Amino acid sequence: MDKNLTEDSSSPPPPRPKWRKVAYGGMQTGYDDNYTDETFLDEMVMNANVVRRDLLKVMKDSISISQYLSIVALVVLVWFHTLQSSLDENSLLLLDLSLLALGFLVLLLTEEKMLSLTLLLRYLTNITFFTTGLYILAPVYQTLTRSISSDSIWAVTVSLLMLHLFLHDYSGTTIRAPGALKSPSLTSCISVNASVVASVFVASRLNSRGHVFGVMLFSLQVFLFAPLVSYCIKKFSFGLHLVFSFGLLGLTLYAVYVVHRLLFVLFLVVVVVVNVVCPYWLIRMQEFKFEINGPWDEAKLCFDITD
Amino acid sequence: MNRQCRIWLPKLLSSSDDSTTHNSLLFGWFVSHHSSSCLDVVVAFITDETSLSGSSLQEVLNETNEKMPLSLRNKAAFTLLGRYDTCLGANGNALKNVTDEDLYSKVESNDGLLEDLRKDSVSSYWIHMVNDSSSEHGIRMHHIHWNGDIVSQCDVHVIVYETPVFGSHHFSLSFWNASPQIKAPLKKPNWVGDLHKRQPLIEMETVILSMNCAASAELTYKKLSTYLETSSRKFSVSYLMSTCVWWLLATLISSLSSLYYSLIKLFNVLSSFSIFSWVRIASRRLLKNTWINFRIRSCQILYWPIFLQENDTRSISCVEDAEKAARHRHSTWSAMAVDLVLGNMIGLALMSNTGDVCSWLFHFTKEFTNDILRSGCVWLMGVPAGFKLNTELAGVLGMVSLNVIQIWSTLWIFIASFIFYLIKAIAVMGITFGATVSAAFVIDVITFATLHITALHWAITLVYSHQIQALAALWRLFRGRKMNPLRQRLDSYGYTVKQHVVGSLLFTPLLLLLPTTSVFYIFFTITSTTINSICMFIEFAISIIHATPYAEIMIWLVRRRRFPSGVWFEIENYRKNIHNSSSDPLMVSNLRSNFLSIGQILLPHYTTMFSGISASSLTTSARGVLSGNRMPSKLGLDLPPPRPWMHLPLRQYWILCHGSIISSSEKGSNHDLSHRSGQTS
Numbered sequence: 001m002d003k004n005l006t007e008d009s010s011s012p013p014p015p016r017p018k019w020r021k022v023a024y025g026g027m028q029t030g031y032d033d034n035y036t037d038e039t040f041l042d043e044m045v046m047n048a049n050v051v052r053r054d055l056l057k058v059m060k061d062s063i064s065i066s067q068y069l070s071i072v073a074l075v076v077l078v079w080f081h082t083l084q085s086s087l088d089e090n091s092l093l094l095l096d097l098s099l100l101a102l103g104f105l106v107l108l109l110t111e112e113k114m115l116s117l118t119l120l121l122r123y124l125t126n127i128t129f130f131t132t133g134l135y136i137l138a139p140v141y142q143t144l145t146r147s148i149s150s151d152s153i154w155a156v157t158v159s160l161l162m163l164h165l166f167l168h169d170y171s172g173t174t175i176r177a178p179g180a181l182k183s184p185s186l187t188s189c190i191s192v193n194a195s196v197v198a199s200v201f202v203a204s205r206l207n208s209r210g211h212v213f214g215v216m217l218f219s220l221q222v223f224l225f226a227p228l229v230s231y232c233i234k235k236f237s238f239g240l241h242l243v244f245s246f247g248l249l250g251l252t253l254y255a256v257y258v259v260h261r262l263l264f265v266l267f268l269v270v271v272v273v274v275n276v277v278c279p280y281w282l283i284r285m286q287e288f289k290f291e292i293n294g295p296w297d298e299a300k301l302c303f304d305i306t307d
Numbered sequence: 308m309n310r311q312c313r314i315w316l317p318k319l320l321s322s323s324d325d326s327t328t329h330n331s332l333l334f335g336w337f338v339s340h341h342s343s344s345c346l347d348v349v350v351a352f353i354t355d356e357t358s359l360s361g362s363s364l365q366e367v368l369n370e371t372n373e374k375m376p377l378s379l380r381n382k383a384a385f386t387l388l389g390r391y392d393t394c395l396g397a398n399g400n401a402l403k404n405v406t407d408e409d410l411y412s413k414v415e416s417n418d419g420l421l422e423d424l425r426k427d428s429v430s431s432y433w434i435h436m437v438n439d440s441s442s443e444h445g446i447r448m449h450h451i452h453w454n455g456d457i458v459s460q461c462d463v464h465v466i467v468y469e470t471p472v473f474g475s476h477h478f479s480l481s482f483w484n485a486s487p488q489i490k491a492p493l494k495k496p497n498w499v500g501d502l503h504k505r506q507p508l509i510e511m512e513t514v515i516l517s518m519n520c521a522a523s524a525e526l527t528y529k530k531l532s533t534y535l536e537t538s539s540r541k542f543s544v545s546y547l548m549s550t551c552v553w554w555l556l557a558t559l560i561s562s563l564s565s566l567y568y569s570l571i572k573l574f575n576v577l578s579s580f581s582i583f584s585w586v587r588i589a590s591r592r593l594l595k596n597t598w599i600n601f602r603i604r605s606c607q608i609l610y611w612p613i614f615l616q617e618n619d620t621r622s623i624s625c626v627e628d629a630e631k632a633a634r635h636r637h638s639t640w641s642a643m644a645v646d647l648v649l650g651n652m653i654g655l656a657l658m659s660n661t662g663d664v665c666s667w668l669f670h671f672t673k674e675f676t677n678d679i680l681r682s683g684c685v686w687l688m689g690v691p692a693g694f695k696l697n698t699e700l701a702g703v704l705g706m707v708s709l710n711v712i713q714i715w716s717t718l719w720i721f722i723a724s725f726i727f728y729l730i731k732a733i734a735v736m737g738i739t740f741g742a743t744v745s746a747a748f749v750i751d752v753i754t755f756a757t758l759h760i761t762a763l764h765w766a767i768t769l770v771y772s773h774q775i776q777a778l779a780a781l782w783r784l785f786r787g788r789k790m791n792p793l794r795q796r797l798d799s800y801g802y803t804v805k806q807h808v809v810g811s812l813l814f815t816p817l818l819l820l821l822p823t824t825s826v827f828y829i830f831f832t833i834t835s836t837t838i839n840s841i842c843m844f845i846e847f848a849i850s851i852i853h854a855t856p857y858a859e860i861m862i863w864l865v866r867r868r869r870f871p872s873g874v875w876f877e878i879e880n881y882r883k884n885i886h887n888s889s890s891d892p893l894m895v896s897n898l899r900s901n902f903l904s905i906g907q908i909l910l911p912h913y914t915t916m917f918s919g920i921s922a923s924s925l926t927t928s929a930r931g932v933l934s935g936n937r938m939p940s941k942l943g944l945d946l947p948p949p950r951p952w953m954h955l956p957l958r959q960y961w962i963l964c965h966g967s968i969i970s971s972s973e974k975g976s977n978h979d980l981s982h983r984s985g986q987t988s
Contacts, residue, residue: 137812144819147695175804183801186787192804193785193811200815224808 044294053286058279060242064234065170066271067245070252071226072165073267075219077255079202082215092214099221100127103229110236131217138213145204153201160198164223167191173227195223310461312451314434315349315518315898317470331355332424333388334528336379336517337432338510346453347514348434349383351521352528353391364424371527375520376625382513385524387424389434392449431455447893466876468898471519473633476868477626478515478900515874516625523624553972561964564608568960571605593755596747599946600849604643604740606950611640612960616967630869636971637858645857646741653745654737661730668726672756676716680760683830684708696823704827708763715759743849750842754940757838764835765937771828772935774817781814832932839940850944854916859908870908873901919943 016030019037027033078095081087087095108115145153169188176184199219203212234241249271257264315335331353338347364387372385425433433452450459471477578587591598615636623629657664688705690696729752737745754761783790784807789800802810863870876896920943928938955963 133809133812137816140816143697143699144816147697148819184804186801189787189802189804189807190785193807193814196808196811197815200812220808224804 041294044292046293047289047291048293050286050289050291053283055279055283058282059275060238062275062279063242063245064230066274067230067248068168068170068227069165069270069274070245070248071222071230072161073252073256074248075222076161077252077259078218079215080259082211083202083205089208089210089214092211092218096214096217096221099218103221103225106229107232110232130220134216134220135213138209138216141200141204141216142206142209142212143204145201150205153205157198157201160194160201164191164194164198167194169227173231175224175228192223196220199223310344310453310458311346311464312448312461313345313347313464313466314436314448315347315466315468315514317350317352317521318467319470330393331391333391333434333436334385334524335388335521336383336385336513337388338383338513338517339432340510343454346432346451347510348388348432349514349517349521350388351385351517352525354528367528367531370531371524374527374624375524376516376628379513379516379520379625382510383517388432389425389436389451391436391438393438425452463893465893465895466898467879467895468518470522471626472522473626473629474869475866476900477519477630477871478874478898479627479871480512480515480873516627519626520624522626527624553969557965557968557972560968561612561961564612564964565957565961567608568955569957571608572954572957594748594751596750596846597744599949600744600747601740602949603853603947604646604744606952607639607643609953609955609960610950611643612964612967614639615971616963634856634859634862638856641857641861642853642855643741645855646743646852649742649852650737650740650745653742654734657730657734657737661727661734664730665727668730669723672719676712679834680712681709683834684712687826687830691826694822694826696826697820700820700823701827704767704823707766708827708831711759711763719756743852746845746849750845753838753842760831760835760838764831767824767828767831768935768937771824774821774824775935778814778817778821781810781817784810785814828935832938836938839938842940843942846942846944850916850942850946851913853947854912854945855909856912860905863903863905863908867902868900870903871900872903872907875899875901916945919945 017028019028019031019035021037021039028035078087082092113119167187168191169185174184174188174192176182196219199216203215203219206212206215230241230244233244253264253268253271256267332355333350333353335351336349338349339345340347368386372380375385431452431454435449435451437447437449448463450457451461452458468478469476577583617632617636623632684705687696688701733745733748733752736748780790783797784802787799787802788797791798859870877899878894878896881894928936932938
C-alpha cells in the first residue's frame with residue numbers, strides 16, 4: 001500500500017468481489033472478518049415488544065394492587081384487635097366460618113367449572129385436613145416464641161410482610177383454580193411462605209389455644225384464598241371487580257382511621273401513590289423507551305408452540 | 308578416562324604383617340557397574356595356595372556360591388579373585404623400596420600354576436596385589452586384568468572393613484526397619500514409577516550384601532575344600548553346668564506354658580458344648596474387647612515356641628538376614644513375658660488394696676451421678692447459660708433423662724455387692740493372662756456400666772439429626788431446589804403450593820425448637836465423649852504394649868552395633884604421585900557404620916499401629932458431631948492379627964517348647980563360641 005502511495009506507478013489494486021452476507025463459505029478476500037455493509041441496519045426493529053399504554057387503563061389495572069394492599073391491611077387490623085383482646089375466640093371463629101362460606105359462594109357463582117360435586121368434595125376434604133392440622137399444631141405454636149422478646153417478633157413480622165408484598169404475584173393468583181395451565185413461579189411461592197411464617201409469629205404471641213387457632217385459620221384463609229377469589233371476580237366482570245375493590249378500600253380506610261390517625265394518613269398516601277402517581281410516572285417514562293432488536297440478537301428457544 | 312577400582316579388604320588381611328603367607332589366593336566377588344570404567348572388588352578371605360585346581364576348584368566355588376542368597380547370586384558370583392604376593396628379599400625380610408624389576412622376576416619364577424588358575428577362572432577380571440612396605444598400609448595393587456586388558460594405571464580406592472559376624476555387627480545401607488507405607492492418596496502417573504525403577508549407577512547394595520556374606524562364604528569354602536568338621540565342643544565343667552541350668556529352665560517354662568495351653572483347650576472344649584453356647588454368644592457380644600485380646604493371647608501362647616524354633620541361623624549366609632530372623636524369633640515370647648510381668652504387678656497391687664479401690668469406686672460413681680448427670684439435667688431444664696429455652700420441650704427431655712438415670716442407678720445398687728469380687732476377678736485375670744486382657748476387661752466393664760448414658764446420647768442424637776435434616780430439606784424447599792442423591796447435587800424443582808404451605812407451617816416450630824434440642828445434645832455428647840475417650844486411652848495403652856518390640860530394645864541396650872543404618876568412609880591417607888611418577892593415586896579409608904537411635908527403631912512399629920487412622924477421618928468425625936452423626940467409640944488401632952488355631956496334643960506341645968528353648972540356648976552358645984574364635988584368630 002505504501003508502495004502505491006509513494007510510487008507513481010499506475011497499477012490499481014485488483015478489484016475485490018462483492019461482499020455477500022452468507023453463513024458459510026469462509027473468509028471473503030479483501031474484507032475483514034467483522035465487515036458489515038450498508039444494509040446492516042435495514043433489518044433493525046425498534047420498540048417491537050413495547051406495550052402501548054394509556055393512563056386510564058393503567059390506573060384501572062393498578063386498582064388490583066391497592067385492593068390487595070387493603071386486604072393485607074385488614075388482616076393486620078384483625079391481628080391488632082386480637083392482640084389487644086378486643087376480639088374474642090368466638091367472634092374470631094365466626095369470622096372465619098363466614099369468610100369461608102362467602103368465598104365458596106363467590107367461587108361457585110363466578111366459575112363454571114366449580115359446579116361439579118367431586119370437585120366440591122375434594123375441596124371439602126382438603127379444608128378438613130387443613131383445619132385439623134392447624135388445630136393439632138395450635139398448642140405447639142402457642143409456646144413457640146415465649147422466650148423471644150416482642151420487639152424481635154414485630155420486627156420479623158414486618159419484614160416478612162414487606163417481603164410478601166414485594167414478591168406477590170399481582171397479575172394472577174398463586175393458588176390456581178383446577179385446570180390452570182401454568183404452575184406458580186418460585187417468587188409467588190416464596191411470598192406465600194413469608195406470609196404464613198409471619199402469621200405463625202403473630203399467632204404465637206397469643207394467650208389461649210383457641211385464639212391461636214382462630215387467628216391462624218383466619219390469616220391462612222385470607223392469604224391463600226383471597227387472591228383466588230379476586231382473580232375469579234375480575235375474570236367474571238370488570239365492573240364487579242371495581243365495585244369490590246372500592247368497597248374494600250373504603251372499609252379499610254375507615255377501620256384504620258378508627259385505630260390510628262397517622263397510619264390512616266400513611267395508608268392514604270400509599271394508595272394515592274400506587275393509583276395515581278405511579279401510573280402517571282410510568283406513562284411519562286414510556287416516551288424514553290427505545291428498544292432495538294435485530295437479526296444480531298441471540299436466538300431464543302420457543303417452547304410453547306401452539307399450532 | 309581413567310578406570311576406577313574400589314577394593315574392599317577385610318581388616319585382618321590389611322593388618323597382618325607376618326609374611327608367612329606369600330603367593331596367596333584372594334576369594335570374593337567382582338561387582339561391575341553399568342558404567343564400564345568402574346569396578347568393585349570385594350575380598351572375602353585369603354588362603355594359602357590351594358591344592359585344588361581346575362575343575363575341583365570350580366566345583367567348590369559353585370557349591371559355595373549356591374549357599375549365597377539369591378539376590379547376591381543374581382548380581383555377582385563367588386569366585387577366585389586373584390593373587391596376593393608378599394615380596395621377600397634375599398634375606399627373607401620384606402624389602403623396602405621394591406622396584407618393579409624385582410617384582411617381575413619374582414612373578415615369572417614361580418607361578419605356572421597361578422597362571423593356569425587365572426586362565427581357568429570364569430570371570431573376566433583378575434587382580435594381582437602385592438605387599439609393599441613403601442605404601443602406608445603395605446598393600447598395593449600391581450595390575451589388574453580387566454576384560455582382557457592388563458591395566459596397571461587406574462584410580463584405586465582401598466576400603467578396609469571389619470568382617471560382619473552374627474551377634475557382633477554388620478553393615479546396612481538403608482533404614483531397613485522401614486516397611487513400605489501403603490498409602491497412596493493420589494494416583495501418580497506411570498512415568499513416576501519408572502523414575503524410581505531406574506537402576507542405580509553404583510551397586511552399593513550388592514557390595515554391602517557381599518560383605519555381609521563374607522564370613523559364611525569363608526566358613527563354607529574351608530569346610531568344603533578341606534573337609535574339616537566344625538570345631539568340636541570343648542567339654543568343660545562350665546559348659547556342663549550351663550547345659551544343666553538351661554535344661555531345668557526349659558522344663559520349668561514348658562510346663563508352665565503347657566498348663567496355660569491345657570487351660571485354653573479346656574475352655575474351648577467347654578464353650579463348644581451347646582449348653583454353654585448362649586453364654587458364649589452373649590459374652591462375645593458384651594465382652595468384645597476381652598475376647599479379642601484373649602484370642603491374641605492364646606495365639607501367642609500357642610505360637611511362641613514355633614517362632615522361637617524357626618530358621619536355623621547357620622543356614623542363613625547373610626548376616627543382615629540372620630539378624631532380622633533372630634529379631635523375629637524373639638518377638639512373641641518377649642512381648643508375652645513383659646505383658647505377664649505388668650499384669651502381675653497390677654494384679655498384686657489390686658489384690659492387696661481391693662477394699663480401698665472398692666470404696667473409691669463407690670464414692671466416684673455417686674459423685675458422678677449426682678453432681679454431673681442429675682444436676683446437669685436440672686440445670687438444662689431451667690435457663691442454662693442464659694439461653695432461654697422452650698420450657699415445655701426442655702421439661703420433657705429433662706424428665707426423660709432423669710428417669711432413665713434413676714432407673715439405672717436403682718439397678719446398679721443390686722450389683723454393688725458384687726463389685727468387690729469383680730475387682731478380685733480383674734486382679735486374677737491380670738496375674739494369669741497379662742495386663743492387656745485385664746485392661747480390655749476393664750474397658751468392657753466401663754462400657755457396660757455407662758450404658759444409660761450411651762442410650763440417652765443415642766436417643767438425643769436421633770432427634771437432633773432428624774431435626775437438622777428436616778430443616779435442611781425445608782430450606783431447600785423454599786429455594787425451589789431438591790437434592791439429587793444420584794448426582795450429589797441440587798436440582799431445581801417445582802413444588803406445589805400445598806407443599807409450600809405445609810413446609811412453611813412446619814419450618815417455624817422446627818427452627819425455633821432447635822436451640823433446646825441442641826443444648827441437650829451438646830451436654831450428652833460431652834459426657835459420652837469423655838467416657839469414650841477414657842476407653843480409647845486404655846485401648847491405646849493396650850496397642851502400645853502389643854506393638855513395642857521388646858527384644859529389639861533389649862538388644863539395642865546391650866549392643867548398639869547390631870543396628871546399622873548407613874555407612875561412611877573414614878579416610879586414612881591419600882597419596883597421589885608423590886614419590887614416583889609410576890605410582891598410581893591411591894586412597895585408603897576405613898568403613899564405618901552409623902547406628903540407629905531408639906526412636907528410629909520404635910517409630911515404624913508405632914506408625915503401623917496408627918495406619919488405620921488418618922487426619923481426614925478425625926476431621927470428618929468432628930464435623931459429623933455438628934450434624935448429628937455419632938462419634939466413634941473405638942480408636943480402631945491395629946492389633947497383632949490372630950493366627951489360625953492349631954490343635955496340638957499336649958505332649959507334643961510340651962516337647963516343642965522344651966526343644967525350642969534348648970535349641971535357642973545352643974545357638975546362643977554356639978555364636979558366642981564362634982564370635983570368640985573369630986576374635987582370637
